[in-house]
Amino acid sequence: MKRLPVKKKRVYHAIVEQIKSGMEKEELVHGEKLPSERYLADELSVSRTSVKEAFSVLEAAGVVEIKHGSGVYLRKNTKEDLIAKMNAVIRGVTVDIVELMELRLAIERDATYYAAIRGSDQDLQAIYDALHELEIAVLQGNIAAEEDLTFHMAIARAAGNSVIEKVMYMLSDQVLAGLKESRSNTLSQPNNSRTVLEEHRNIYDAIKAGDALKARESMSTHLHNVKERYL
Known part of the structure; x- marks a missing residue:
C-alpha cells in the first residue's frame, strides 16, 4: 500500500x-x-x-x-x-450499523404490520405527533435522531405486543446511537432529508389507513433504504 x-x-x-x-x-x-x-x-x-x-x-x-x-x-x-x-x-461507533439495521428490519417490519391492525386512535395520535416533531427537527436542520427513535418506538407500542415493545426498549440505546450515525451520514447528502421524511409519512399513512401489508412494505422499504444510504 x-x-x-x-x-x-x-x-x-x-x-x-x-x-x-x-x-x-x-x-x-x-x-x-x-x-x-x-x-x-x-x-x-x-x-x-x-x-x-x-x-x-x-x-x-x-x-x-x-x-x-x-x-x-x-x-x-x-x-x-x-x-x-x-x-x-x-x-468511534460501537454499534455495527449494518447488523443493527438487519435486526431492526426483522422486528419492525412486522411491528408495523400489527400496528396497522391493532393500533388505537391514541396510538395513531402518538405516531402522528412523533412524525410532526421529526419533520420540525429536520426542517430546522437537526440530525433528529431522538425524534426518529420516538416515531419508531410509537409504532412498536402500537403493535400491541408487549414482547416487541420490550425488545425495542432494550435496543433503544443502540438504535439511537445507530440513528445518530446513519442520519448524520445520509442527511449530509442533498435531498436525503425530504426523502427520509417522505418514507416516514408513507409508513404513517399506511398504518392510519389500516393497510397492514402496505405498512409492512413501507417500513421494509424505509429500513432497506437507510441501510443503502449509509453504505
Whole structure:
C-alpha cells in the first residue's frame, strides 16, 4: 500500500485508515491477506503493538479474520460493507450499523404490520405527533435522531405486543446511537432529508389507513433504504 502520513493520536485509527484507503484504491481486495504486523509497523512508522491493536479492533468489528499461524485476512464481505465497518471504527461507533439495521428490519417490519391492525386512535395520535416533531427537527436542520427513535418506538407500542415493545426498549440505546450515525451520514447528502421524511409519512399513512401489508412494505422499504444510504 502507498504510505500515508500517520497521526500520533489514536494510532490504531490511523492504521485502519491506511487499510481502508488500500481497499478504496483496490490495492487490497476482500478475502485477501493483509501485510504482516512487522511490515505495517515499519511501513507506517508505528509500533507493532499499535498494529496488533488495530487488527484486534477490526476483528471485533467483523472486518478481518485472524488465523493464528497464517495471518490476518479481510473477510469476504462486500467492499462497501467492509468500508462501512471501518468508517464506524474510525468514528468511534460501537454499534455495527449494518447488523443493527438487519435486526431492526426483522422486528419492525412486522411491528408495523400489527400496528396497522391493532393500533388505537391514541396510538395513531402518538405516531402522528412523533412524525410532526421529526419533520420540525429536520426542517430546522437537526440530525433528529431522538425524534426518529420516538416515531419508531410509537409504532412498536402500537403493535400491541408487549414482547416487541420490550425488545425495542432494550435496543433503544443502540438504535439511537445507530440513528445518530446513519442520519448524520445520509442527511449530509442533498435531498436525503425530504426523502427520509417522505418514507416516514408513507409508513404513517399506511398504518392510519389500516393497510397492514402496505405498512409492512413501507417500513421494509424505509429500513432497506437507510441501510443503502449509509453504505
